[in-house]
Amino acid sequence: MSALPPLNALRAFEAAARRGSFVAAAEELNVTPAAIGQQVRQLEALIGAPLFVREGRGVRLTERGAAGIDRLGRAFELMGEASSAMREASGEVELVIGAPADFAAAWLAPRLATREEGLRKVSVITGPPEAVFERGAELAIAFAAAAPAGYESQLLAREILAPMATPELAARIGEVEALSNVPRIEEAGLDVDWRAWLARRGAYGLDPAPALKAQDGLIALSLAEAGAGVVLARRSLAGPALAARRLVPVFADGDHVMDAAHFLITRRGRRLSAPAQAARSWLRAEGARAEDAADEL
Missing domain, CATH: 3.40.190.290 (D-Maltodextrin-Binding Protein; domain 2)
Known part of the structure; x- marks a missing residue:
C-alpha cells in the first residue's frame, strides 16, 4: 500500500475544495488561511502537480485535484461514521x-x-x-x-x-x-x-x-x-x-x-x-x- 499524505494536508485540501476558498476552509477547521495554504502546498508537492487555481477571492480545482476529491470526501464521511460507531459502542x-x-x-x-x-x-x-x-x-x-x-x-x-x-x-x-x-x-x-x-x-x-x-x-x-x-x-x-x-x-x-x-x-x-x-x-x-x-x- 502506498504511503498516505499527512491527514492534516488532506483535510485542508478537502475543506478548501468543498468551500471554494482557503478563508472559508480556515474558518471551518479553526486555523488561519495561511495554514490552509501551507498544507495544500505540502500536498501539491507530494502529488507533484497543482491542485487549485485561484479565481478572484476563491479557488477552483485543477483536473488533477478534481480526480480525487469525490473519493476523499467519501473517505472523510466514512471516518466520521466509523468514529460515531465507536462512540456509540462506548455509550459516549x-x-x-x-x-x-x-x-x-x-x-x-x-x-x-x-x-x-x-x-x-x-x-x-x-x-x-x-x-x-x-x-x-x-x-x-x-x-x-x-x-x-x-x-x-x-x-x-x-x-x-x-x-x-x-x-x-x-x-x-x-x-x-x-x-x-x-x-x-x-x-x-x-x-x-x-x-x-x-x-x-x-x-x-x-x-x-x-x-x-x-x-x-x-x-x-x-x-x-x-x-x-x-x-x-x-x-x-x-x-x-x-x-x-x-x-x-x-x-x-x-x-x-x-x-x-x-x-x-x-x-x-x-x-x-x-x-x-x-x-x-x-x-x-x-x-x-x-x-x-x-x-x-
Whole structure:
C-alpha cells in the first residue's frame, strides 16, 4: 500500500475544495488561511502537480485535484461514521442538533428540558443547515417556504401567526378596528405582515404600518411583553409567553397559517447514529403535539 499524505494536508485540501476558498476552509477547521495554504502546498508537492487555481477571492480545482476529491470526501464521511460507531459502542455519543437561534430558544430548548431518557447528551448549535452540518450536526431544523433542496426533509410543524398582547392590553381590544388605537409590532422579513393580515380581515381603513418593527421574532415578543403594543407573532416563538400568560391571543379567530414551515432535515445518504434516530422520532412526535395544540386553539 502506498504511503498516505499527512491527514492534516488532506483535510485542508478537502475543506478548501468543498468551500471554494482557503478563508472559508480556515474558518471551518479553526486555523488561519495561511495554514490552509501551507498544507495544500505540502500536498501539491507530494502529488507533484497543482491542485487549485485561484479565481478572484476563491479557488477552483485543477483536473488533477478534481480526480480525487469525490473519493476523499467519501473517505472523510466514512471516518466520521466509523468514529460515531465507536462512540456509540462506548455509550459516549453526543448528539448535535442545529436550528435557527430563535426557534432553538423558544421551541426546542423547553422541549429538551423534558426529553426522553435515551437523549442524555445533546448539543444545540445555531445556523442554516449547511453550516450546522459542517459543524457536526446530524439533525437540523430549517424555517423555509418549502423543503430545502438537497436534503432528506420532513415537515416538523406549521407556523401560525396571530396578534398577541399582554392580558391587560388585550382586554381593551374588542374588534379589529380597535387596533387603530394601539401600537402594532411586527417581525421583519416574514411573508405575512400587518398589512397582509389586516387585508385578509377586510380592515382596509386602518393604517397598515407598524409602530415598531424588530429584526428578530423574540425581540418583537419582548416588546409586546413589556406592554409596547400588539405583536403579530409566530406561535412557535410565543409558546413560553403564552403558557405563562405573559401574552394572550387578542382575537379568537386571528390565526393565520403561513406558507413557510419548520422542516426536520438530514443529509442524504448519511447513516444516523442511534441517538439521532431516536431524536428524529421524538422531534416528529413533539411537532405533531404542537400541531394538535394549535388546532385546539
